[in-house]
Amino acid sequence: MQNSAGSPALSPQAVARQGGMAQLFKNRSLRGAVGLLSFFAIWQLLTSIGVIDAFLLPSPVAVAGAMWDMAVDGSLWIHLGASLRRVAIGFLLACIVGIALGLVSGWWRGVADFLRPVIEALRPIPPLAWIPITILWFGLGDSASYFLVFLGAVFPTYVATYTAVRGLDRNQMNAALCLGAKPWQLIWDVLVPASLPIVLPGMRIALGIGWMCVVTAELIAAQTGLGYLIQQSRMLFQINNVVAGMVTIGLVGFAMSAVLEMIERRVNAWAPSERS
Amino acid sequence: MMQTIIASDTPSTAVPVQIDIRHVGKVFGGKGGDSAVIALDDVNLTIRKGEFISLLGPSGCGKSTLLGIVAGFQGVSSGKIEQNGRPILRPEPSRTVVFQDYALFGWMTVQQNVEFGLKAKGMAKRERAAIARELIALVRLSGFEDKYPHQISGGMKQRAAIARALAPDPDILLMDEPFGALDAQTRVLLQEEIARISSEAGKTVLFVTHGIDEAVFLADRVVVMSPRPGRVRQEVNVPLPRPRTAEMRSDPWFVQTVNELWETLKPEWQKGEEE
Numbered sequence: 001m002q003n004s005a006g007s008p009a010l011s012p013q014a015v016a017r018q019g020g021m022a023q024l025f026k027n028r029s030l031r032g033a034v035g036l037l038s039f040f041a042i043w044q045l046l047t048s049i050g051v052i053d054a055f056l057l058p059s060p061v062a063v064a065g066a067m068w069d070m071a072v073d074g075s076l077w078i079h080l081g082a083s084l085r086r087v088a089i090g091f092l093l094a095c096i097v098g099i100a101l102g103l104v105s106g107w108w109r110g111v112a113d114f115l116r117p118v119i120e121a122l123r124p125i126p127p128l129a130w131i132p133i134t135i136l137w138f139g140l141g142d143s144a145s146y147f148l149v150f151l152g153a154v155f156p157t158y159v160a161t162y163t164a165v166r167g168l169d170r171n172q173m174n175a176a177l178c179l180g181a182k183p184w185q186l187i188w189d190v191l192v193p194a195s196l197p198i199v200l201p202g203m204r205i206a207l208g209i210g211w212m213c214v215v216t217a218e219l220i221a222a223q224t225g226l227g228y229l230i231q232q233s234r235m236l237f238q239i240n241n242v243v244a245g246m247v248t249i250g251l252v253g254f255a256m257s258a259v260l261e262m263i264e265r266r267v268n269a270w271a272p273s274e275r276s
Numbered sequence: 277m278m279q280t281i282i283a284s285d286t287p288s289t290a291v292p293v294q295i296d297i298r299h300v301g302k303v304f305g306g307k308g309g310d311s312a313v314i315a316l317d318d319v320n321l322t323i324r325k326g327e328f329i330s331l332l333g334p335s336g337c338g339k340s341t342l343l344g345i346v347a348g349f350q351g352v353s354s355g356k357i358e359q360n361g362r363p364i365l366r367p368e369p370s371r372t373v374v375f376q377d378y379a380l381f382g383w384m385t386v387q388q389n390v391e392f393g394l395k396a397k398g399m400a401k402r403e404r405a406a407i408a409r410e411l412i413a414l415v416r417l418s419g420f421e422d423k424y425p426h427q428i429s430g431g432m433k434q435r436a437a438i439a440r441a442l443a444p445d446p447d448i449l450l451m452d453e454p455f456g457a458l459d460a461q462t463r464v465l466l467q468e469e470i471a472r473i474s475s476e477a478g479k480t481v482l483f484v485t486h487g488i489d490e491a492v493f494l495a496d497r498v499v500v501m502s503p504r505p506g507r508v509r510q511e512v513n514v515p516l517p518r519p520r521t522a523e524m525r526s527d528p529w530f531v532q533t534v535n536e537l538w539e540t541l542k543p544e545w546q547k548g549e550e551e
Contacts, residue, residue: 171379174349179393180369180444189392193383270382270424 058240063247066240075229080248082224086142087214090149091207098154098206099199102161112162123155127213135221145217145225152213153206160202164195197271204260211253292360294447294480295323295346300355302341302506315341317505318355323448328474328481330491330498332537334545338506339484343452346482347373359447369393369444376453378433380425386412386436387421393444411439414473431462438473448480455490467493471520488537492530493520500537502544512537 040060046052047059054062070076101119105112127148138144168191176190218227226245233241268274302316315338323329331339344350345357348367357364359371372393380389387408394404412418415435425433434454441449454470455463467490474481474494485491491498498512512533516524524530 169379171375171377172381174347174367175373175375175379175440176381176392177349178347178367178369178371178373179440180396181392182396185392185396189384189395190381193381270426272426 055239058243062240063243066238066244067248070241070244076244076248079224079226079229079245080252082222082228083214083218083226084252086145086217086222086225087149087207087210089142090146090214091153091210093146094150094153094157094206094210095203097150098157099161102158103165106162106165116162119155119158127152128216131217131220134217138221140221140223142222144221145214148213148217149210153210156202156206156209157199160199160206161195163202164198165191167198168194197268197273200260200264200267204257204264207260208253208257211249211256215249291324291326293322294325294327294360295321295482296358296361297321297323297342297346298356298358300342300345300357301353302338302345302350303353314505316345316353317507319506319508321499321508323480323482325447326478326480328494328496329483330495331482331484331501332486332488332491332498332541333501333506334486334503334541336506337501337503337544339486339501340452341506342501343373343450343482343484346448347371347450369396370447371450372441372444372446374434374437374441374449374451374454376456378425378430378437378457380433380437380440382425385422385424386417386428386439389425389436390439390443392440397444408439408443411442412436414442414476415439415469429462430458431466434458434466435469438470442473442477442479446479448482449474451481451483453484453486455487456485463487463490468520468522470494471518475519488541489525489530489534492533492537493525498537500541503547510540 043057044060047054047057058066067076101115105115130148130151134144134147138147172190172194173186176186181190214225215227215230218225219231220227222228226249230242230245233239233245265274297319300316300319301314304313304315305311319338319342321329321342331342333339341350345352346364348364348371364371381392384392387405390408390411391404394407399407409418409421412421415438417432417435417439420428420432420436425436428436438449438454451470455466458466470481470483471494481494483491483494492512492514495514498514499508500510500512501507502509514533516527516530
């Protein structure tokens with residue numbers, strides 16, 4: 001495994017291994033694309049030959065047509081933009097609160113003893129159950145969506161941060177202290193990078209849940225957004241637009257988590273969890 | 277023959293005292309309760325500038341606790357501990373530590389790890405890069421500056437950790453069983469390396485170990501501790517010249533001293549195994 005010659009140049013084996021890795025990655029993306037395409041192909045086939053009634057589930061081609069029309073007239077982008085803005089704001093609030101609470105309860109045992117039972121009791125309540133009280137508090141505006149996204153995303157962020165801080169290596173902290181680390185250096189050069197392998201995946205999961213929550217909120221308590229699009233299309237019997245909205249939600253969610261995973265792999269390249 | 281002496285009779289009184297440990301006691305757990313464990317009991321030790329001290333003893337004798345107290349990671353329950361006449365209150369870059377598990381920062385390259393203590397001092401980028409490169413050369417890791425800890429072997433990690441600990445130019449280097457996690461061959465090689473590095477860098481060293489031959493091979497003075505409660509039971513001066521080299525392991529005095537220490541420590545080691 002080591003480059004025993006001590007030269008910085010890569011050995012032939014290492015080059016071969018890298019080539020192999022790249023090939024594998026290509027193959028894996030390829031396999032992913034093949035999986036997705038087959039899914040749509042089978043769906044298309046089942047609707048074309050009439051196994052599935054087009055009234056109950058339109059074909060992918062019809063859905064793509066509906067998406068195209070909405071993209072051209074601009075309504076898709078307006079709804080998508082509204083949903084993205086809401087999830088961004090709610091998620092940001094969840095990160096601020098979740099990370100802050102996770103930090104203090106991970107650092108001070110006493111705080112955790114008070115805080116954790118409260119959080120563990122609030123956590124199992126699904127965001128859907130919060131909707132009546134959310135409407136009571138915030139009405140039918142953007143604030144209701146922010147709040148529901150916040151509720152969905154804050155718990156995984158908190159748990160991840162708490163776990164990361166509790167798992168910090170005592171010796172690494174001591175090493176930093178005896179080397180004379182200033183508080184800012186302790187935070188930015190030790191605490192933050194040491195926590196990221198646990199905090200970033202937690203944030204990715206939180207964003208996924210937030211994305212589901214925003215759609216839920218928009219089904220009931222909004223006048224724009226992908227959830228609203230689905231709900232309104234249902235009332236107008238535009239089944240193609242309903243499924244087009246669903247497909248958009250799925251694809252955007254997939255893209256978000258793929259981008260975050262790529263960032264994780266870069267930032268946490270050193271961590272055992274990212275090496276296979 | 278083995279010399280057993282008391283700390284205050286240490287020769288070369290002209291050399292200034294660097295670390296002064298007086299009647300230090302350390303109790304873990306509830307005060308006076310049944311759960312209280314006496315980790316250290318009335319420990320006295322004087323470390324002079326430039327000395328290499330091995331703290332030798334079986335597990336549970338409090339040697340790592342004593343090192344943690346010297347580092348400033350934990351306080352004393354009784355007694356006092358001073359560095360150059362001032363009480364030790366917290367960790368400081370004048371006393372850096374090398375840990376058994378290396379405790380390198382996994383997200384930094386070897387170079388960045390070594391620069392950490394220099395960055396803390398507020399040193400300019402170019403200057404600290406140059407100093408770090410010199411230290412990496414001193415521990416013979418040149419060419420591995422840009423590797424991450426997970427890309428190098430255990431022995432190389434410990435070399436990097438030693439360079440990192442030397443970077444702030446400490447008065448004393450505290451080593452907590454630094455070779456405990458390494459295989460036997462790497463351990464022997466690194467013992468010779470640390471013998472060379474410590475005399476080249478001219479540092480005071482406090483070296484915690486449970487290896488008798490390692491303790492005697494490296495030290496000017498071996499401080500033997502006994503467990504439950506942790507106490508200093510004897511001190512052995514090592515007259516072997518510096519720098520220490522591999523052939524000194526077959527020196528008659530070395531062989532005899534290691535055997536005698538083994539004979540005296542055997543009952544305690546056996547006691548530790550039974551518990």
